[in-house]
Amino acid sequence: MSHSSTELALKSLTGWWDDMGVDVDHAALAALEKVRGPAREPQMAPKMGHTDAPAKSRRRGRKTLQDWIAEAESLARDAQTLDALKLAIEGFEGCPLKEGANKTVVFDGVQGAPVMVIGEGAGGREDRIGRPFVGKAGELLDKMLAAIALDRKTNTFITNVTYWRPPGNRNPTDEELAVCRPFVDRMIELNAPKFILAVGGVSAQSLLHTKTGIMKLRGGWTDYTTPSGFGAPMLATFHPAYLLRRPEDKSRAWRDLLALQARLDGDAGSAAGSA
Numbered sequence: 001m002s003h004s005s006t007e008l009a010l011k012s013l014t015g016w017w018d019d020m021g022v023d024v025d026h027a028a029l030a031a032l033e034k035v036r037g038p039a040r041e042p043q044m045a046p047k048m049g050h051t052d053a054p055a056k057s058r059r060r061g062r063k064t065l066q067d068w069i070a071e072a073e074s075l076a077r078d079a080q081t082l083d084a085l086k087l088a089i090e091g092f093e094g095c096p097l098k099e100g101a102n103k104t105v106v107f108d109g110v111q112g113a114p115v116m117v118i119g120e121g122a123g124g125r126e127d128r129i130g131r132p133f134v135g136k137a138g139e140l141l142d143k144m145l146a147a148i149a150l151d152r153k154t155n156t157f158i159t160n161v162t163y164w165r166p167p168g169n170r171n172p173t174d175e176e177l178a179v180c181r182p183f184v185d186r187m188i189e190l191n192a193p194k195f196i197l198a199v200g201g202v203s204a205q206s207l208l209h210t211k212t213g214i215m216k217l218r219g220g221w222t223d224y225t226t227p228s229g230f231g232a233p234m235l236a237t238f239h240p241a242y243l244l245r246r247p248e249d250k251s252r253a254w255r256d257l258l259a260l261q262a263r264l265d266g267d268a269g270s271a272a273g274s275a
């Protein structure tokens with residue numbers, strides 16, 4: 001194989017790995033290519049973490065989880081706008097997920113929107129682009145929202161319960177969720193949504209502090225209250241990635257969306273009535 005066709009093959013293979021949720025260490029591959037030269041076949045290996053992971057680990061130092069949670073709480077408290085909060089999250093070194101991620105994925109959509117969608121965390125495409133829900137699941141999410149006249153350009157704010165892609169798209173651990181949580185709560189307070197839509201089991205379970213499965217949680221409303229006392233009704237539904245695998249459950253997700261629409265309409269009606 002010529003050097004350029006090897007490179008091309010490598011690019012499509014690693015791109016495919018990325019899309020399938022396997023972490024690819026592009027920097028290590030590039031270094032390997034340089035050392036081995038064009039004549040040999042490159043050895044490729046999925047990675048767990050980036051090449052600068054040790055440096056980042058050193059930056060995380062000897063602080064305990066509790067220390068990092070306290071730091072996240074302080075940074076979150078200090079942020080007075082969503083943009084300031086985004087900067088604080090991007091600079092935060094206390095979540096181990098950051099070590100293996102390319103980008104910090106914070107939020108997308110309209111700040112102050114009445115509906116706040118909260119997912120689980122970045123996938124491959126989000127990690128490359130730095131915005132939540134921009135992959136296949138994001139495309140379905142956009143369609144689901146559009147069905148009830150919601151979209152990220154007019155009336156919806158989108159974020160996750162973690163801000164860095166877990167390696168291999170595994171679920172985030174309780175510790176990773178806990179250290180991101182002060183930011184999640186502050187983001188809810190600063191966005192001040194009328195309604196929260198938690199998509200997927202990880203998001204709903206984490207926000208509700210429960211191990212109950214999404215099959216039981218979906219369709220249910222809860223009054224979500226942040227530690228500082230901001231409250232908003234929260235509805236749990238299926239994650240679009242799950243619906244891509246189980247399209248037969250779309251009708252149940254559709255019912256959830258109609259319930260959200262009814263609450264939004266009711267809210268708009270009562271606002272008009274009191275005007």
Ligand code: URA
Nearest residue numbers: 119120121123132133
């Ligand atoms: N899945 C999520 O939960 N969030 C994203 O941002 C992308 C995929």
